[in-house]
Amino acid sequence: MLDPQQCRSARLARDARFDGRFFIAVSTTGIFCRPVCPATLPQERHVRYFESAVAASSAGYRPCLRCRPDSAPDSPAWIGSGTTLARAIGLIDGGALQNGDITQLCERLGIGERYLRQLFQRRFGVSPKAYSLYRQCLFAKKLLHETTLPVIDVAHASGFSSLRRFNDAFKRQMSLTPTDIRRRRSRKNAALTLKLAYRPPYQWERLRHFFAVHVIDGLEWVGEQSIGRTIRYGATAGHFEARHDAERHQFEVTLVLNELGELNAIVRQIRRMLDLDADTQTIEAHLGQCVPELPLAEGLRLPGSWNVFESGIRAVLGQQISIAAANRLIQQLVDQLGERAGNNRRHFPAASVIAASDLSFLKLPGSRRETVRRLAVAYASGEVGDDPQQWLTLKGIGPWTANVAAFRGNADPDIWLDGDVGVRRALATLSTSIDPALASPWRSYLTLQLWNRIL
Known part of the structure; x- marks a missing residue:
């Protein structure tokens, strides 16, 4: 967690680089916001800072309908590599507790239920099940804001087995009803077009170049500001196209699917493909300290x-x-x-x-x-x-x-491709040798930085 002074400076500047790294709760309104919220800035004495949206919600605050904290970059998904908590978060976000229970999740993780609950209590102040339910409701809120899907389809796409259970859970978690959201959203949105935000900087041209070099006709397509491909996830099949919006630090993603039951998992796959949850400032600061002899390009992302x-x-x-x-x-x-x-x-x-x-x-x-x-x-x-x-x-x-x-x-962030021809060529251009072990847990991004020197 950033210290309060850093959070204060970032919110006063509305610095998009901190979007998703913390959330701002206002005691006088009972609402929590993103650092980039365009609303009038509250006085510091009325402000509390939270590391995650779920922590702010569990403290009794409801999400702002103007800046929509649910659309901020997913900070809980980017907490490091190789940790039990990171694996648990990934599995839960992929639907592990919608399609199974805590016991099955712990078996996959190789840990006990008590230890898993302790990890989530320390990190978020809530249980794994409460975290899962909150994430389901956040995804439902995104669909209610950005699509014209019927509420019953939103419930199904968010992993709820019944409309009644969805309505009850949504009201408890969001302090709003699905109808409240629908009254406020624009009627101009396409049926399945979603906005996926990221934290800048984002080196789109380099990512686009990688996809263009490896494109397979009929499977994938690449435009100046977009990429797309056919997809299959379980019984769900279709395609998506993601269009980059540099000004708003987001991708507008249009999906065409034969059914919606796996929509949440599919959206998370797209986020992973585009590496939208990476905090490249933190990664590059680490690389800069460990391999100071390597000039770094800002905002390089893993090409999934x-x-x-x-x-x-x-x-x-x-x-x-x-x-x-x-x-x-x-x-x-x-x-x-x-x-x-x-x-x-x-x-x-x-x-x-x-x-x-x-x-x-x-x-x-x-x-x-x-x-x-x-x-x-x-x-x-x-x-x-x-x-x-x-x-x-x-x-x-x-x-x-x-x-x-x-x-x-x-999208493993700590892979060192030492046998790769491109990596060897890039290393040969350096005047001194580097120790890739020092770059852990971000060795995949060291690989990207080396590729960037020659490709």
Whole structure:
């Protein structure tokens, strides 16, 4: 948590770089806001500062309808790498407590229920279940503000099993009813267009360049200010397009989906793909101290892929060949096995589909072809999961492939791609050697900074 003087300076300046890093509660109104709220600034003696929106809500404050704290960058999702709390937050935000219970969540985390409750009580002042419910209501509030979806569809998309339970929970958490929100929102919004905010700086041109270099026709598309792709999440299929709005520090994301039950998880996947929750100022300050000999570019973001399996297959096909050659192989895979999605578009083929194919259409060594099938079979059967370190037991998959899959597919912030050709070329341009271990837990961003020197 920032100290009160830092918070005071940031709120008086309405500094967007602190958006999502803290929240401002006003005792005279009972409302909490973002640092960038355009409302008249309150006197300091009436202000309290909170590290998270859920902490402000649990203290009895309701969210401002003008600056909408629910639309601030997700500060709870960016608290470091490799911690139990970070994993728990990620699983809960992905619906772990909507589709299961605390016991199942703790089994996945490998910890006891008491310890998990202690972690959340210390961090947010609430239980894991209360945190989950608050996040569901925040997402519902976003849909009520920004879409014309019927309230019953908003409830379903937010993970509530009944409209009555949704209305009760929303009123308790937000101190407002869904109808109150709908009275205040504009009628001009498209049905499924959402605004996803980030904390500047954001180096869009470099991220766009990466996606453009790796684009696969029919699966993905890249414009001057936008990227899009077909997506599948469980039984939900469709596509999205994210348009960058630098002035407002956000992306306007349009989604076309066949159903809404996984909408919350899909939005979180998009946030991960675009690395919207990174606090690049903190990351770059750390890198600047650890590797002072490396000039740093501001606002570089991790270029995510849709999921870790896709990232892994693309990494295997890209072993020891150029980006252009790898793209040709991935294009063949999508063209041959990808399910049609309309408008000459296709989905990335599922693991079970790749596993069932002999892949004879891929013009590459037989050993590499078998590695692709081996990964697909193991993933489809559940022998391996979304942790690429498990894949190292499979023949043909080494540390570089597993690390690339974690780097893009899981947005792991602490991956050092020391075997990457681009990283080696960039290191050769430096006058002195660097110790990448010092950059932990942000070694993925050190990789980006090195790529930025040569690409």
